[in-house]
Amino acid sequence: MSWFYRNALRPLLFTQDAESIHNRTMAMLNWVGRNELVSDAMRSFLGAPELPIELFGLRFPNPVGLAAGMDKNAEALPSWAAMGFGFTELGAATWHAQPGNPPPRVFRAIPEDAIVNRMGFNNLGAEAIAEKLADWKKLGRWPAHPVGMNLGKSKITPLDRAAEDYANSFRVLRPHLDFFVVNVSSPNTPNLRQLQDKSALDEILAALNEVQSPTSPGIQSPIANRQSPILVKVAPDLSFEALDEILELAGPRQIAGIVATNTTITRPPTEDAAAQRVYAETGGLSGRPLRSRSTEIIRHLYRQTRGTLPIIGVGGIFNAADAWEKIAAGASLIQVYTGLVYEGPAICRAIVGGVLDRLEAKGFRQLPPAIGSETREKWIIK
Ligand SMILES: Cc1cc2nc3c(=O)[nH]c(=O)nc-3n(C[C@H](O)[C@H](O)[C@H](O)COP(=O)(O)O)c2cc1C
Numbered sequence: 001m002s003w004f005y006r007n008a009l010r011p012l013l014f015t016q017d018a019e020s021i022h023n024r025t026m027a028m029l030n031w032v033g034r035n036e037l038v039s040d041a042m043r044s045f046l047g048a049p050e051l052p053i054e055l056f057g058l059r060f061p062n063p064v065g066l067a068a069g070m071d072k073n074a075e076a077l078p079s080w081a082a083m084g085f086g087f088t089e090l091g092a093a094t095w096h097a098q099p100g101n102p103p104p105r106v107f108r109a110i111p112e113d114a115i116v117n118r119m120g121f122n123n124l125g126a127e128a129i130a131e132k133l134a135d136w137k138k139l140g141r142w143p144a145h146p147v148g149m150n151l152g153k154s155k156i157t158p159l160d161r162a163a164e165d166y167a168n169s170f171r172v173l174r175p176h177l178d179f180f181v182v183n184v185s186s187p188n189t190p191n192l193r194q195l196q197d198k199s200a201l202d203e204i205l206a207a208l209n210e211v212q213s214p215t216s217p218g219i220q221s222p223i224a225n226r227q228s229p230i231l232v233k234v235a236p237d238l239s240f241e242a243l244d245e246i247l248e249l250a251g252p253r254q255i256a257g258i259v260a261t262n263t264t265i266t267r268p269p270t271e272d273a274a275a276q277r278v279y280a281e282t283g284g285l286s287g288r289p290l291r292s293r294s295t296e297i298i299r300h301l302y303r304q305t306r307g308t309l310p311i312i313g314v315g316g317i318f319n320a321a322d323a324w325e326k327i328a329a330g331a332s333l334i335q336v337y338t339g340l341v342y343e344g345p346a347i348c349r350a351i352v353g354g355v356l357d358r359l360e361a362k363g364f365r366q367l368p369p370a371i372g373s374e375t376r377e378k379w380i381i382k
Pocket residue numbers: 067068069070072091092106115117119121150183186233261262263285286287288290314315316317335336337338339
């Protein structure tokens with residue numbers, strides 16, 4: 001399948017503009033998701049082997065998730081499980097519906113296996129997305145894996161009202177989802193990344209905690225009473241010192257984990273003229289060139305927390321070797337976006353299969369002992 005995708009399907013798909021093909025694919029996956037028989041057929045081709053792991057009180061059938069931004073409005077929710085994903089992160093959702101930046105806003109740098117995007121959180125808004133989620137449940141098509149939501153700030157909301165904006169989205173979406181990711185790291189909403197600053201992030205997390213505090217109005221129903229795990233997604237461009245400041249909030253604000261990383265505003269050198277043109281576009285870079293920086297961040301976070309805070313590793317994962325690098329550095333779960341675009345829909349099956357092989361070769365019977373194994377080796381030697 002991967003060979004067929006790379007050599008036959010992908011060249012055909014890549015003749016079209018990136019956002020148009022994305023929209024067509026999402027429409028097709030929406031149809032697949034509504035149709036049980038077709039979903040089952042897709043699962044039998046693409047479903048991944050089991051490699052279960054428990055985190056935040058949730059059971060993940062395998063550690064490979066869909067990264068935020070692919071299914072912003074929960075259009076294709078059931079299809080991701082059928083494609084073999086062990087969890088799905090929807091969104092980003094913002095409190096106010098918004099169109100995002102004007103197109104074109106997604107660009108492929110094919111020779112570098114990379115994408116530059118400046119989507120700018122185009123989405124239907126938290127309330128409309130909550131309705132879509134309720135519809136999937138009513139249809140009986142809710143996936144049998146954890147589903148989370150990436151929360152962004154509405155463009156029209158000033159930075160000093162950000163906490164309220166995030167809290168509003170959280171309040172309406174919370175009853176529907178298993179976990180949440182506070183996205184303060186997208187480069188495509190003006191000044192958003194300033195919210196990674198410790199005091200600004202502290203204010204946002206306090207507001208979210210308040211929404212689910214036992215004294216909050218309407219919290220008494222059993223579903224509302226459940227505490228939703230809240231993770232924070234960080235930029236690969238942060239210094240280690242800035243990351244350490246974020247980690248200082250983990251205990252006081254009950255951060256359940258860190259998603260590392262979002263796209264980068266930096267650009268690596270490239271000789272290729274087509275890639276240079278894409279790199280000249282404003283936006284965040286994802287894919288192969290992001291891989292090593294995001295792994296470095298994961299390694300740092302794992303070392304600083306001595307493995308006590310779960311990390312979701314994302315950035316430039318295309319195959320099992322890339323996934324293993326992130327796991328061995330300290331990621332408990334991983335996610336893909338650009339890898340799915342370049343490697344195709346059999347990517348989960350390939351990654352989970354390859355990780356299982358590596359576990360066996362290393363003598364591990366489950367995933368947890370492999371998490372951070374290479375980072376731990378280094379601190380033992382030191
Ligand atoms: C077109 C596009 C849209 C994205 N939208 C979001 C988003 O809404 N929220 C978010 O946290 N990350 C978003 N991301 C970042 C991805 O979730 C991921 O962190 C990043 O692309 C690195 O992973 P990758 O190299 O596997 O793509 C987006 C990425 C792309 C390419």
